[in-house]
Amino acid sequence: MDAVIFDLDGVLVDSERTWDEVRRAVVAGHGGTWRPEATRAQQGMSTPEWAAYLVDVLGARLTPEEIARVVVDEMAERYAAGPPVIAGAAETVRAIAARVPVAIASSSPPELIRTFVAACDLAELVPVAVSSEEVGAGKPAPDVYLRAASRLGVAPAACSAVEDSTNGLRSALAAGMAVYAVPNPHFPPDPAVLAEAAAVVHDIRELPAALGL
Numbered sequence: 001m002d003a004v005i006f007d008l009d010g011v012l013v014d015s016e017r018t019w020d021e022v023r024r025a026v027v028a029g030h031g032g033t034w035r036p037e038a039t040r041a042q043q044g045m046s047t048p049e050w051a052a053y054l055v056d057v058l059g060a061r062l063t064p065e066e067i068a069r070v071v072v073d074e075m076a077e078r079y080a081a082g083p084p085v086i087a088g089a090a091e092t093v094r095a096i097a098a099r100v101p102v103a104i105a106s107s108s109p110p111e112l113i114r115t116f117v118a119a120c121d122l123a124e125l126v127p128v129a130v131s132s133e134e135v136g137a138g139k140p141a142p143d144v145y146l147r148a149a150s151r152l153g154v155a156p157a158a159c160s161a162v163e164d165s166t167n168g169l170r171s172a173l174a175a176g177m178a179v180y181a182v183p184n185p186h187f188p189p190d191p192a193v194l195a196e197a198a199a200v201v202h203d204i205r206e207l208p209a210a211l212g213l
Helices: 016-029 038-042 047-056 064-079 089-097 110-119 143-152 166-174 204-211
Strands: 003-006 102-106 128-131 159-163 178-181
Touching: 003 143, 016 038, 016 047, 016 064, 038 047, 047 064, 064 110, 089 102, 089 204, 102 110, 102 143, 110 128, 128 143, 143 159, 143 166, 159 166, 166 178, 178 204
Parallel strands: 003 102, 003 159, 102 128, 159 178
Antiparallel strands: none
């Protein structure tokens, strides 16, 4: 293992429920109808992908560009007082970064990734942070993980990835990485996909030991 690449939402920031709440409210406020499968379907999607989903599948009466701006602006407002960092997350990133290079590969927009990195004073320790907005496809496609590994200068097979969701796990597995799962208790991953993880931890603070660092 030559590098560790972290997902953001659900691994380092307790934001999955906030994203869900904001998207539901925006869809309802603009004439759309939420579907039972919508929450899981959007996990890992890039901003253009989920914005198109809210309009084309759920029927929100805005353009994808408009609805993306409304949702992201509301998320930024929620983050204004500081993102909801998961207990022990920043300390875990620091501990691992002291041993191997680290990166973030997230479906969040770049501005929200930057907010997390700045709030936790991690800029010097996390030299690479890639949003799926910057690559061809969101998770479960491997693109965001492959781009992060490339920017670190490390072969994907020499990277470990840290994920919480079904689509995130699939993305990192498709990139050929060893995947360490921190299952989201609110949106548990598919057990069959979780079974492919190299290890499962239920507290981010357990990760360095699981990685053997």
